[in-house]
Amino acid sequence: MNTKTLLTNKGFEKLTTGHPWLLNHDFKDLSELPSKTCLVHVGEHWFFNSPMSKIRLRRFGPTTRDWKKIDIDSIHDPLQFERFFGDFLVQTLIEKLVFKKDVLIKGNEDLCLRWVFSESDLLPGLIVDIFKNKLACQILTAPVQLFWPVFKDALEKAFTTVQKQKPEFIELKNSSVRTKEGLDVIETEEFSSDWYLWNGLYWWMTPGGEQKTGAYLDQKINHKEAVRWMENLNLSETWDLCSFEGGFGLHIAKSERPVAAVDQSQNALETAKKNAQRNEISERSYTTIREDIFTFLRRQYDNKATVDTIILDPPSFVKSKMELANAMKGYKELNLRSMHCLKSGGLLVSCACSHNVSREDYLYMLRSAAHDTRRTVHVLDVKGPSPDHSPLINFPESNYLQAWFLRIE
Template identity: 35%
Template sequence: MKPAPLRLKKDQERRLLAGHAWIYSNEVDTAATPLKGLEPGQAVEVFSQRGRWLGHGYVNPHSLLCARLLSRDRAHPLGPSLLVQRIQAALGLRRRIYPQPFYRLVHGEGDGLPGLVVDRYGDLLAVQVTTAGMQRALPAVIAALEQVVRPQRIVLRNDTAVRAQEGLEQGIDWVLGEDPGEIELTEDGLRFGVAPGSGQKTGWFFDQADNRLALKRLAAPRRALDVCCYLGAWGLRAADAGAESVTFVDSSAAALDQVRANAARNGLEQRIQCRQGDAFETLRALREEEARFDLVILDPPAFIKRRKDEAEGTRAYQRLNRLGLALLEPGGMLVTASCSFHMERNVFLHTVQGAAQRTGHTLQLLLAGTQGPDHPVHPAIVETAYLKTFFLRSLPV
């Protein structure tokens, strides 16, 4: 089917010409090209008001973010050739960087494939499709992945809530091979059991891998606390670096069972203890118990999922950091993270500093980390730079 034209209002092409890939419904000249006449996921060619061709993309007339560009080459629309080319380029980058095949293979706009995320676990690929346009192209996506990567298993992890905003159904589907259950992943010598078919997101958080490696260089803890620990990647890294005791906190009993299994897998089971419960309530309980730690790790889920949640989410980040800092020994290290792209880096740092003032800590910022290179940032799309991780030392009294 020939792509439909999508014409923009006057001067609305400026952001696209600067490299951005998103088009909002209020930027479209609906008198010239009515959105109501288009189907979700339909291919479009985008034009300026004066008729300048801007790129190939796809549309969803039911979404405020109604279109995304994929190609600025008129001879190269979304199709098998483009998908193979982009996935080959993504794989080439990862192969240069990572000695083992555990990484994010495709990171949406950062790899020129908006609406597509692919995490790699050896010969298993976990695929997330978050837009109607990429959903419509899914058969070609799977074919391209099989051609370029040659995996043994592919699971569609389309159980993310963001699909509802695009009018897409949610679910998990194995389109190649069968669910192997738990598989083993290695990260800098540590071994972890993960379940790509059932774990959070796609089973593992590759975006923090480089920051976890930095923990070995910057912290030498005796007593560590890992809050919102999931499978224990941060805390077990601290134990491997020499921590005598690591306390893991998570609301999920299943996650804590996996922490124990991962600790045993690495011979660290004697150094850990687990506490199930809400992060805020558990931190308050630890404060009442007068517990103290010289390393506190706070890596919560996003508190700000939408712009309208910004004020409430900012308060949640300050409260979490205030409770964490209340347990930190002078001279200790706070590792705190936000994966909310709506929270700007400087705002997050200011929020943590406010928490430090409330708890009487004077902080030094030692390292400001971001997502690893398998989560590339599109320079023109600030929303792709979502992860902020700060390593902060509390100055001794």
């Protein structure tokens, strides 16, 4: 296919600067693309073709590989996909697992990490999180569903090679994004829970059956960073706002600092308490409060309550750019009230998890909150997700998590 005549100028620019998506409107004429779900060769890349989706092509595999020996334009048949790409898949999955394990798993920790992160790992439409030998696999797009038997076989071979044991598959087809691909949303009936030693603590996790696919594995480095900064700054008392099952707060409480964990989910807080017990953290050091964090912060502000450290880790307030202005108001209220409530020399760990909020947007909001509260605020550090979720440089949409470590005077 001649990419110059096929694509609009913008589409051509995306292709030649390495963005892994081509949308319907990036094409001058869609009729040249196959009308069936398949893998298709365009320019120097292979792409998954999703005929029902606005995101028409998603790049599969790196450009640096020599794909020239495959002299066909498209692949529809899973057996053919296996013949041409089976070995590549096993090899790339082994490399990714070895790299992520080396970087992230220390001592006798259990293997809990994101093995495959969709576009960021150039295996778009597939997310695989590992919990010991359980693989929670999100099948998000039509091509991944079509070629799933080949992916599954490659995952099994790669896992067995690295871990010397067979994996157990949890196939998840419950994400609402599947409707955009013309796929059914199917709920999985039952999930089992177990204890996992992760980041130095024991966690009761339910692979596949909880928020994310069981845990916020992406915050792993930031949980430790929060404790490190609190030690450096000699801080103690903490409010962990949007605590989920204990993420930040249990790391902090384990280091002998009292934590009040606030979340609106009773289930999450019950599990957080169970986790605290299992890690021998006393009820005095770790209390839980079921409340909306806006209400909690307004009350603390009205009561002129103060604290050493506040963790803010709300869910995404912005699912599309249209919601950005409203979302920024929400982020500002949380950050502004937190700045008010922090003691001089205190730490604010302020997180946002949406690619629709850029670092510039967030900095602008933080700057304005600092000015309105008349507090002096220094940026100690800004982190992203743990390396198993690391963003792909050509794909701004994968740069979704920011964690600001701020010192408030």
